Amino acid sequence: MPPHSRPITMARADEELVAAHIKGDVMVPSNMKDVRTGLEGEVLLPKAFSAGRDNGWRKVSVIPDGNRAVIIPGTEVALGERTFLVSVKGIGARNPMYGDGPHRMGGVPARHEPTFSSEVWFGENPWGALSRKACMEDMAITEMADITDASINGFHICPMVSASALPDWVMADARDRYWYRRFDGGQFYQEVRLVPSDVRLFSQSESTLGARTPGVLRAFGIDTTGDLDWFLDNYIRSGMAALTLMARTVKDDKTSGPVALDYDDVWLDKDSVIAPDGTMFFADLEGLEWVPLGGDPDVASRIMMKQFDRNFYEFMYGLDRLLDERDRLAGRTMATKPSIRRKEVAARMEMALAQFPLLTVEASAKALHILIKPQAGPVRELDVRMLDLGGDGR
Numbered sequence: 569m570p571p572h573s574r575p576i577t578m579a580r581a582d583e584e585l586v587a588a589h590i591k592g593d594v595m596v597p598s599n600m601k602d603v604r605t606g607l608e609g610e611v612l613l614p615k616a617f618s619a620g621r622d623n624g625w626r627k628v629s630v631i632p633d634g635n636r637a638v639i640i641p642g643t644e645v646a647l648g649e650r651t652f653l654v655s656v657k658g659i660g661a662r663n664p665m666y667g668d669g670p671h672r673m674g675g676v677p678a679r680h681e682p683t684f685s686s687e688v689w690f691g692e693n694p695w696g697a698l699s700r701k702a703c704m705e706d707m708a709i710t711e712m713a714d715i716t717d718a719s720i721n722g723f724h725i726c727p728m729v730s731a732s733a734l735p736d737w738v739m740a741d742a743r744d745r746y747w748y749r750r751f752d753g754g755q756f757y758q759e760v761r762l763v764p765s766d767v768r769l770f771s772q773s774e775s776t777l778g779a780r781t782p783g784v785l786r787a788f789g790i791d792t793t794g795d796l797d798w799f800l801d802n803y804i805r806s807g808m809a810a811l812t813l814m815a816r817t818v819k820d821d822k823t824s825g826p827v828a829l830d831y832d833d834v835w836l837d838k839d840s841v842i843a844p845d846g847t848m849f850f851a852d853l854e855g856l857e858w859v860p861l862g863g864d865p866d867v868a869s870r871i872m873m874k875q876f877d878r879n880f881y882e883f884m885y886g887l888d889r890l891l892d893e894r895d896r897l898a899g900r901t902m903a904t905k906p907s908i909r910r911k912e913v914a915a916r917m918e919m920a921l922a923q924f925p926l927l928t929v930e931a932s933a934k935a936l937h938i939l940i941k942p943q944a945g946p947v948r949e950l951d952v953r954m955l956d957l958g959g960d961g962r
Contacts, residue, residue: 575765576765576788577631578766578783578784579632579773583631584627585627586626586627587607587625587626587627588617588618589623589625590610590734591609593732594730594731594733595730597710597728600710600715603645603647603762605654605729605730606654607654607656607760608730612656612659616681617660617683630659631766632662633766635661635662637655638655638659639653639654640655641653647762648717648718650718652763653763654729654760654761654762655762655851656761657698657758657761658698659682660681660696660697661682661695661696662681662682665687682696683696684741684742685746685747686742686744686745686750686751687750687751693751694742694751697758698758699754699757700757702757706728706731707731709728709856710728721817722816722926723809724809724848725850726762726764726851726853727761728759728853729762731758731759731760732757733756734757734758742756763849764841765841767787767841767842768837769837769848769882769886770837770838777842777889781889782896796894800846801846801916803890808927808938810850810879811879811880812875813828813831813856815926815940815942815950816943817943818942821860826862827860829856829858830856830858831855832855836850837882862946864946869947872950876952887913910956911957914957917929917938927939927940934957934958935955935958936957937954938954939951939952940952
């Protein structure tokens with residue numbers, strides 16, 4: 569199969585920022601100290617913020633990635649056998665939070681020029697940037713990962729490379745601009761991270777796997793059923809790792825007892841980036857939080873099952889679209905009967921998850937079960953009914 573290790577961008581670089589020199593606080597995960605992105609000693613800022621301060625700062629063409637992030641095309645970083653693109657989060661928000669509001673620069677509503685305000689976003693970030701707390705959380709998650717494959721026990725992440733405090737003059741400009749509640753959490757930060765493409769699972773990017781499946785696969789170089797089978801295996805393995813994040817991260821805390829990582833106000837459809845080989849990478853690390861599981865196995869079981877069920881639809885939506893595309897490549901009707909599709913998915917699950925850490929597949933004539941074996945904690949095994957295989961042929 570083709571290596572598909574190089575990153576892909578589908579959108580064009582149609583936004584220009586400036587790389588401004590900084591001397592402020594910089595945080596770097598311990599396992600990323602040797603990684604170089606070309607942004608060392610710099611932050612990316614909207615051009616409006618460089619007016620009157622530009623001392624030969626270089627211009628950088630970027631691809632918008634959601635409301636407050638960009639991807640720098642052509643800037644690649646190798647980790648292990650995979651190559652990533654450089655993404656910068658916290659470059660200013662492109663849209664105001666509440667209509668036009670006070671989100672204006674020079675009397676003109678800042679709808680297209682990214683800008684910063686001190687309005688609180690999700691209780692911990694200033695609008696358009698990140699807080700130190702959020703960056704510290706991202707750094708801690710990155711330090712858990714095996715950087716050779718950017719994963720935590722099979723759960724792939726977009727690792728943080730660094731987080732830099734924005735210049736004082738940027739924060740001074742933003743602090744007096746807010747709608748209702750001002751961020752009082754100290755400095756504003758910008759974060760550099762690594763992503764495998766600019767393709768999200770279903771939202772927050774111009775081209776998503778769910779909405780533009782054929783075009784995305786062509787861009788990734790997937791044009792035969794053999795290539796797509798390989799892509800599907802990687803999608804299934806990484807997706808199932810994302811559905812079982814708790815089982816992969818549960819540990820015993822001296823104070824709280826068993827704890828594990830859960831998703832907090834983040835979802836796989838918008839927060840997952842798809843690599844050219846089908847592997848799903850989770851991008852918004854600040855949305856992961858440690859939650860106590862309690863000592864009762866039934867409580868832990870409900871929490872883990874909730875995590876699985878909460879994201880099952882998004883994972884299966886992507887899988888279903890990929891299987892539709894495989895039918896098209898194979899010359900089969902796109903209206904595959906659900907009963908046939910279920911059997912096909914069951915067979916693929918069994919093959920893709922054979923000897924996959926912490927998961928075992930058990931199939932019968934009636935259902936396909938996934939046995940989840942947490943690496944620690946009060947629960948030894950969870951039995952999840954993944955697919956029902958009966959039916960009347962509809």
